[in-house]
Amino acid sequence: MNLWLRLLLVVVAALRGRRLHPIAEASRIGFRVMPHDLDVSLHMNNGRYWTLMDLGRVDLMIRTGLWKAIRRHGWVPIVSAGKIRFRREMRAFRRFRLETRIVAWSEAWVVVEHRVVTRGRDGGEILSAIALVRAGLYDRREKAFVPVSRLFAEVGVPETAAPAMTPEVAAFIAAEDALRAAG
Numbered sequence: 109m110n111l112w113l114r115l116l117l118v119v120v121a122a123l124r125g126r127r128l129h130p131i132a133e134a135s136r137i138g139f140r141v142m143p144h145d146l147d148v149s150l151h152m153n154n155g156r157y158w159t160l161m162d163l164g165r166v167d168l169m170i171r172t173g174l175w176k177a178i179r180r181h182g183w184v185p186i187v188s189a190g191k192i193r194f195r196r197e198m199r200a201f202r203r204f205r206l207e208t209r210i211v212a213w214s215e216a217w218v219v220v221e222h223r224v225v226t227r228g229r230d231g232g233e234i235l236s237a238i239a240l241v242r243a244g245l246y247d248r249r250e251k252a253f254v255p256v257s258r259l260f261a262e263v264g265v266p267e268t269a270a271p272a273m274t275p276e277v278a279a280f281i282a283a284e285d286a287l288r289a290a291g
Contacts, residue, residue, distance in 0.1 A: 129265070135209070136208075139160060149197075151198055157224065160224075181254075190242070191240050194236070195234075217243060
């Protein structure tokens with residue numbers, strides 16, 4: 109039930125929030141680690157990171173206007189791969205911010221970066237976790253992934269060349285391609 113409440117809160121806030129540019133801006137959502145987020149080691153469960161990152165993508169889709177196109181066309185958001193790096197544990201009641209942004213794309217998919225950021229005792233920011241997700245929108249009627257150029261056109265972004273992939277994004281994509289080729 110608690111996850112449904114978080115989803116509801118994120119959706120309501122996103123609908124009331126300012127519009128984001130899908131390439132130039134990141135979604136930023138504040139959370140707190142709750143007792144139901146903990147595992148037996150009393151820090152945030154690794155699966156909970158992924159669940160909260162889903163909410164970051166929901167916020168990004170709504171605030172960029174993409175969700176309206178998804179509903180209008182009956183498209184389905186699909187995550188095909190993910191990689192996460194845990195850097196610092198997060199214990200109960202710790203406040204953190206989830207930052208979600210599109211960092212790369214090809215013809216049929218985007219790479220979304222999620223950053224989980226907390227504050228240290230000195231007030232400085234601490235990166236607690238970082239993840240990359242490869243995702244696309246699937247059109248069930250066409251039985252194909254929606255071209256990213258169309259996705260951007262739906263939210264009013266002119267056709268834009270993808271930025272050069274950073275080394276970590278390129279390694280992530282290469283690893284995903286190797287896994288797909290393996291079977």
